[in-house]
Amino acid sequence: xxxxxxxxxxxxxxxxxxxxxxxxxxxxxxxxxxxxxxxxxxxxxxxxxxxxxxxxxxxxxxxxxxxxxxxxxxxxxxxxxxxxxxxxxxxxxxxxxxxxxxxxxxxxxxxxxxxxxxxxxxxxxxxxxxxxxxxxxxxxxxxxxxxxxxxxxxxxxxxxxxxxxxxxxxxxxxxxxxxxxxxxxxxxxxxxxxxxxxxxxxxxxxxxxxxxxxxxxxxxxxxxxxxxxxxxxxxxxxxxxxxxxxxxxxxxxxxxxxxxxxxxxxxxxxxxxxxxxxxxxxxxxxxxxxxxxxxxxxxxxxxxxxxxxxxxxxxxxxxxxxxxxxxxxxxxxxxxxxxxxxxxxxxxxxxxxxxxxxxxxxxxxxxxxxxxxxxxxxxxxxxxxxxxxxxxxxxxxxxxxxxxxxxxxxxxxxxxxxxxxxxxxxxxxxxxxxxxxxxxxxxxxxxxxxxxxxxxxxxxxxxx
Numbered sequence: 001x002x003x004x005x006x007x008x009x010x011x012x013x014x015x016x017x018x019x020x021x022x023x024x025x026x027x028x029x030x031x032x033x034x035x036x037x038x039x040x041x042x043x044x045x046x047x048x049x050x051x052x053x054x055x056x057x058x059x060x061x062x063x064x065x066x067x068x069x070x071x072x073x074x075x076x077x078x079x080x081x082x083x084x085x086x087x088x089x090x091x092x093x094x095x096x097x098x099x100x101x102x103x104x105x106x107x108x109x110x111x112x113x114x115x116x117x118x119x120x121x122x123x124x125x126x127x128x129x130x131x132x133x134x135x136x137x138x139x140x141x142x143x144x145x146x147x148x149x150x151x152x153x154x155x156x157x158x159x160x161x162x163x164x165x166x167x168x169x170x171x172x173x174x175x176x177x178x179x180x181x182x183x184x185x186x187x188x189x190x191x192x193x194x195x196x197x198x199x200x201x202x203x204x205x206x207x208x209x210x211x212x213x214x215x216x217x218x219x220x221x222x223x224x225x226x227x228x229x230x231x232x233x234x235x236x237x238x239x240x241x242x243x244x245x246x247x248x249x250x251x252x253x254x255x256x257x258x259x260x261x262x263x264x265x266x267x268x269x270x271x272x273x274x275x276x277x278x279x280x281x282x283x284x285x286x287x288x289x290x291x292x293x294x295x296x297x298x299x300x301x302x303x304x305x306x307x308x309x310x311x312x313x314x315x316x317x318x319x320x321x322x323x324x325x326x327x328x329x330x331x332x333x334x335x336x337x338x339x340x341x342x343x344x345x346x347x348x349x350x351x352x353x354x355x356x357x358x359x360x361x362x363x364x365x366x367x368x369x370x371x372x373x374x375x376x377x378x379x380x381x382x383x384x385x386x387x388x389x390x391x392x393x394x395x396x397x398x399x400x401x402x403x404x405x406x407x408x409x410x411x412x413x414x415x416x417x418x419x420x421x422x423x424x425x426x427x428x429x430x431x432x433x434x435x436x437x438x439x440x441x442x443x444x445x446x447x448x449x450x451x452x453x454x455x456x457x458x459x460x461x462x463x464x
Contacts, residue, residue, distance in 0.1 A: 043169050045425060046071050049411075053420045058446055067418035068442060068450040073226065073388050075260070075305035075440040077362040081355055082304060082345070089344045099336040106326045107135035107313075111339040114346045115313065119298065121349065122356060123258045124283030134314045134325040135339075136332040139256055139299035140170050142312035145332055146295065147175040147218065149324045150250050155217035156180050156209050160197050162391070162434065164226045165426030177217070180205060181428030188393045188434065191382045194277050195230040199243050206247070219244055222254040223282070224261070227427060227436035228391045229384025234280040241285055245293050252295045253282035256312075259303035259356050260440075261386040263364040268372060272383035279385060283315065292318035300342065302388060303359070305440075309338055363388070366439040366447055373451040377458045388440040395433025397461050406432045416460075417453040 031039060042048075050069055058066035098108065106112075112130035120127045136142045147157065153176030159167055161181040171177040182205055184197045202219070209216045219240065223232045232240075237253070244251040258281060264273045286294050299312035311334050316322060346352060370390050374381045380393040394413075398405045403425050410423040413435075424434040442450060 038173065043166055046420070046422060049414065050420060053414070053418070056418075058418065058442075058449065060445065060449075065418070067414075067420060068446065068453075069420050070438045070441055070450065071420045071422040071436075072441065073302065073438055074307050075302055075359070075363075075388055076443070077305065077366065077440050078355065078359045079305050081358065082306065085345060085348075085351060085355075086341060089341060093344060095337070096340060099340050101336070103333075103336050103339075104326070105330045105333050106322065107133065107334065108336065108339055111135070111343045114343045117349075118346045118352065119283065119315070122352065123255065123298070124281045124287070126284050126287045128283065128287065128315065132315050132317055132322070134316075134322050134329070135334050136312055136314075136329060137334050138307075138310040139254075139297065139301060139312035140166070141310075141332045142297055142299070142314050143167070143170040143254075144174050145325060145329055146252065146297070146314050146321075147171040147177050149321055149328065150295075151175060151177045151217040152215075154178070155215045157218040157220055158182050158202070158205055158209075158216060159220045159428065160184050160195060162227055162424065162427035162429035163220075163222060165422075165428075167220065168426070171218075171220075178214070179428070180209060180216075183430055186431055188380050188382050188391065188431075191228055191230055192272075193275065194233060194236070195225060195228070197232075197236065197240070199239060202240075202243060216247075216249055218250045218252060220252050220254065221282075222256070224255075224257040224279070224384070224386030226257065226387055227389045227422070228382045229262070229387045229389055230382065231277055231279050231385045232282075233277050234285075237280070237282055237285055241289065241291075241294055245289075245291050248293065250293050250295060252297060254297040255281060255283075256297065256299045256302050257387040258298065259360075260363055260388060261360060262367050262384050263360065264383075264385065266364060266368055268368050269383070272371075277385065286315070286317060290317040292316075292321070295321070303356070305359070306342075309342065310334065311338065311342060362444075363440060365444060366442075369444065369447055370437065370439050370451060373455060377455060379458065388438055390437045390439055392435055392437065393431075393433060394435050395431065397458075398433045401432050403432065409433070410435065413454075413457060417450075417457050419450055419454055 050071055053067040053069040056067045058068055112133045116128050116130045116133060136145055155177050157171050157177050158180045161183055168179045182201060184201060185191060190196055206216045221232060241251055264276055283296050286296060296315040301307035371381055374392060382391045384390060397409055399408055406423050406425060414420050422436040
């Protein structure tokens with residue numbers, strides 16, 4: 001036992017002891033220690049209640065008292081348009097022979113080329129090469145694969161809080177990398193001028209991580225952000241890139257909501273953005289620097305509303321990383337049929353331009369509907385630049401300032417309104433009483449009903 005401690009970092013010792021303890025507690029279990037751990041811990045706390053909400057989903061005629069699942073980040077606003085396009089392709093086009101065969105594990109060349117043209121035109125606005133892209137079956141798979149190839153077991157990924165709860169499992173379950181939630185602010189109104197991350201905060205985090213005997217290996221940003229809807233300015237991205245390169249830390253920017261901006265010039269919300277920030281894709285900085293420490297994640301799940309297609313991608317100029325992805329990623333490959341269908345969609349650039357525009361208009365309409373209600377109710381929220389979310393502060397209604405109090409309020413909202421939000425538990429932020437609302441999972445009619453129910457709940461809590 002003592003000899004093992006000599007070769008393991010403190011973090012690895014704790015992980016090893018935890019798994020050893022699990023195994024000893026489950027001697028009759030036919031799983032490994034890792035399997036026992038996975039079976040005991042769901043990926044997120046709200047999945048069971050989400051299924052309950054889905055089984056009782058609101059319908060204006062069939063189930064007018066039904067529930068509103070607004071906790072899972074899905075975009076259903078324009079699926080009918082894309083569905084019609086896909087049906088047309090599958091009815092009128094011949095399936096190519098390569099679909100039935102094995103292909104390149106990181107994506108067949110024609111699909112990578114179509115995606116490179118799509119990203120170059122609509123998101124990055126700079127020409128990128130198919131050789132810099134690697135695909136996996138969904139964003140989760142891309143995050144896991146990238147982390148596995150860039151970091152060692154026990155390394156640390158720093159993520160500005162609040163942030164996507166399932167990053168913890170994506171980087172941890174297989175790659176064994178731990179999450180460090182960087183507290184950049186306390187109150188929600190500190191986000192109004194952008195996400196307040198600084199080099200001083202990163203230096204402090206680096207020192208703390210190294211004092212613990214670990215390595216700060218990755219900095220993960222999401223822009224537009226999940227859950228706040230904030231974005232990083234071009235100057236912020238440039239400073240962070242330079243700092244990461246200097247310190248040999250991998251900077252990864254997740255732009256999975258990059259084509260889901262809010263039109264901040266809408267009259268109802270324009271005053272929320274007195275000094276607007278311009279969104280610039282991190283891909284542009286990568287083209288300029290072509291540095292092995294800079295990377296980019298994307299998926300079609302959110303902007304195109306096809307989370308069930310399971311297609312995510314890594315964009316990087318680190319050729320060793322791309323090679324490693326190809327060699328290790330066979331079990332994460334996207335089916336050739338899925339690649340072919342989406343390739344046909346992406347190659348129709350006129351259709352894509354219209355679809356993206358229609359989706360952005362529908363998303364902005366949903367956003368305006370939600371924040372207009374919150375403003376009327378005097379519930380603080382962060383003005384969003386993009387994503388599928390509104391990040392709101394319901395702390396005034398907490399029974400106690402704790403995770404338990406936050407969870408109780410979350411359940412009370414669901415029980416009394418049928419609205420299922422995502423509670424702040426897991427987002428890694430220190431303040432309690434913050435909730436995420438997915439604004440793209442309902443059509444505009446249903447969203448209006450949901451907001452009326454929320455209004456009734458708030459007024460009742462205030463005894464109006």
